[in-house]
């Protein structure tokens with residue numbers, strides 16, 4: 001049976017990293033709407049031009065544009081045996097459109113990678129980037145100090161302006177507000193699972209694999 005997956009999770013829960021790794025391991029496409037929009041903008045396609053105009057106006061790209069992108073992507077042959085959606089759906093109308101796209105296909109398995117705000121704030125305020133080579137430093141485990149020098153080149157590590165605590169708390173608040181209705185939309189389904197994202201990345205990966213296997217068995 002095709003493995004049709006949606007990963008949900010707040011910023012800092014490791015969703016993108018886990019999604020990339022899981023999709024590669026199962027040889028299914030990792031469909032990140034953020035990546036697809038950035039690529040479309042860079043390539044200057046019709047969609048890219050539309051998305052760029054919206055983003056430059058400071059607005060979020062609308063449901064109709066994103067739904068069109070996803071519909072087209074999931075219709076490609078490499079998504080026939082499954083896919084992993086990352087960054088979509090973000091709203092209930094998007095989730096309803098996805099259900100329409102999925103009619104006649106294997107049921108969606110939706111996994112929420114959850115973590116407490118305190119752990120997410122700790123991780124996100126610990127993020128550092130090298131001022132010399134641009135590499136991202138590994139986020140320290142709980143109780144470990146935040147690194148100050150780049151492991152690759154020894155350059156000084158700095159914090160991005162949008163990784164300051166007040167900015168992060170606002171981002172998490174907006175995420176919770178927007179995602180709450182989406183979780184309510186999916187929670188009652190037999191193929192909905194929650195995984196504890198506050199664990200080590202290896203532990204989260206193991207729990208994800210087990211949860212997905214369990215959901216796929218029905």
Ligand SMILES: [Zn+2]
Nearest residue numbers: 130133150153
């Ligand atoms: Zn460096």
